[in-house]
Amino acid sequence: MSPTFKYNPFSGVLAEDLNEILVPRFDRNVLMSKIKQTDKPIAIEFLGKKGRGKTTHLLHLNTEFIDSPIVFLNSNSSASEVLNNDSNPLFIDSIHHLGLPDRLRLFKQNKTIIYTTHYTRKWECRLLKKEIYSLHFNGIDPETLQHILNKRLLLASDIELKSTHLFSVTDSLELIKKFKDNYRAIINHLYVTYQ
Amino acid sequence: MTKTAFIQGFSIESVSTTNTVTGYCTINSTETIHTEGITGMIHFQVRGRMASQKEHIVTLELANDMVLNSNETYTFPFSFTLPKESIASYTGKNVSFTYCCDIIIAITKNDSNLVDRNVFAKIKAIVTSKNEIKTTHYFDLVNNNTAYEVLEIKETFFLQTNLLISLIFILIFGAIYSYYIPEFNTLYIILGVVLIFLLVFVANQFIKGALGKVSLETLQNDDGFYCKIYKTKKFNLSNQTLYYEIIEEVTDSRGSTTATYKETIFTSPKRPLTDFRETSTVQFDYPENKNLKSVNYKEVSIFWRVVLEGNYYGTKMKYSRVFKVLKN
Numbered sequence: 307m308s309p310t311f312k313y314n315p316f317s318g319v320l321a322e323d324l325n326e327i328l329v330p331r332f333d334r335n336v337l338m339s340k341i342k343q344t345d346k347p348i349a350i351e352f353l354g355k356k357g358r359g360k361t362t363h364l365l366h367l368n369t370e371f372i373d374s375p376i377v378f379l380n381s382n383s384s385a386s387e388v389l390n391n392d393s394n395p396l397f398i399d400s401i402h403h404l405g406l407p408d409r410l411r412l413f414k415q416n417k418t419i420i421y422t423t424h425y426t427r428k429w430e431c432r433l434l435k436k437e438i439y440s441l442h443f444n445g446i447d448p449e450t451l452q453h454i455l456n457k458r459l460l461l462a463s464d465i466e467l468k469s470t471h472l473f474s475v476t477d478s479l480e481l482i483k484k485f486k487d488n489y490r491a492i493i494n495h496l497y498v499t500y501q
Numbered sequence: 502m503t504k505t506a507f508i509q510g511f512s513i514e515s516v517s518t519t520n521t522v523t524g525y526c527t528i529n530s531t532e533t534i535h536t537e538g539i540t541g542m543i544h545f546q547v548r549g550r551m552a553s554q555k556e557h558i559v560t561l562e563l564a565n566d567m568v569l570n571s572n573e574t575y576t577f578p579f580s581f582t583l584p585k586e587s588i589a590s591y592t593g594k595n596v597s598f599t600y601c602c603d604i605i606i607a608i609t610k611n612d613s614n615l616v617d618r619n620v621f622a623k624i625k626a627i628v629t630s631k632n633e634i635k636t637t638h639y640f641d642l643v644n645n646n647t648a649y650e651v652l653e654i655k656e657t658f659f660l661q662t663n664l665l666i667s668l669i670f671i672l673i674f675g676a677i678y679s680y681y682i683p684e685f686n687t688l689y690i691i692l693g694v695v696l697i698f699l700l701v702f703v704a705n706q707f708i709k710g711a712l713g714k715v716s717l718e719t720l721q722n723d724d725g726f727y728c729k730i731y732k733t734k735k736f737n738l739s740n741q742t743l744y745y746e747i748i749e750e751v752t753d754s755r756g757s758t759t760a761t762y763k764e765t766i767f768t769s770p771k772r773p774l775t776d777f778r779e780t781s782t783v784q785f786d787y788p789e790n791k792n793l794k795s796v797n798y799k800e801v802s803i804f805w806r807v808v809l810e811g812n813y814y815g816t817k818m819k820y821s822r823v824f825k826v827l828k829n
Contacts, residue, residue: 317597318755490756
């Protein structure tokens, strides 16, 4: 018999639960030391295609910086939201919504900028002699996916789950076969299954 | 030493017409334990295929400086009033609205090491660093004592883009393209897409102009609502029917791209518009589910719309107008 969940385990994660379900793709200490090197501001990019977990990791990292809220850009956003932002470090989701001149103006600022992007901005940073550190969000191994999915099930359940209720490596492999490394597509697919 | 575990219960007894919620929670401790206080935090949660939200509604002080004797069940009655515009519990295809109560038991410093820290001790609980034990209880909040009330409007209908017309233009473009330019050319494809959009827009404007204006007036009635349709003389569709539908719409703006999910959750029976000269009035009943009022919460909306359907030279045309339904 399937367990009853308090809510759909594959619905969007609450900010307060983010640390419970995230399986970090990077060494947090390395990243923190790069951010905290105040003498030399840096650009840190979370680079990858859509649905690979860039924003989730940005949100996770941002929990350490309560005075620097993330600027979520969309097609209606104004460049002044980031260009006149006093936060340092500055967190930006979807930097591709800024035009090239605005991005250059942003990278010119003497502050650490951490952003998500589909394409690398290393040439723009090199042009302005700003150090850049790229974290690639691609590929997914079945064990990590299994871990991520089971964390969500456990969080949404009030009872101890039996192994039959949990995802196996074979289940993850099947999902990867179908959706490749598109984590978002996997979660959306499972949302429908569990609704 | 035996560690203390808590067995908790949570129940909602009634929801009044003024949205006053009464209920109780029970706590049974397996060992005697001293508490500094017991608090209930009521939250509204929106979860679904988008960034989930949790909003604090009210805090309930259930007890202060209290000793919970072993194996004795304590009942803590509570009552709180939700704002009139509160959203009822709902589970749809892409979103759910629910309420939860975090029961926080603050254990005295001396007794904190007596607590069973297994998260699955009786009921899943989180032991925080502040000697607090938090258990979340989910509950549904529905108010069947209040009735729907349509917001009275008089507005113009919108003509929805006709898919058949779009398909015809796509087929024409496809035929011309394959005949004159058999190989794949990105530029021509882009130009073709732009041209199809333009032609569909022009065709829509032409039909709109040819048919003239049609408007909707909504009026509250005892058991349902009236839809009064006003039209110009030019407006002449065959087999005209009128109905309303309730639609759930969720915008997922997580990450770097946005997606929208739409789902029709209720469709009323279709009513034919007979003897429709200048005006026609149709009465609709409200749905049996009493908790589907219009909702607009961040990236989620539940909206009601009236649809006027009919044929124009053999093509089905759809006019629609969104209107609001509240609960009084």
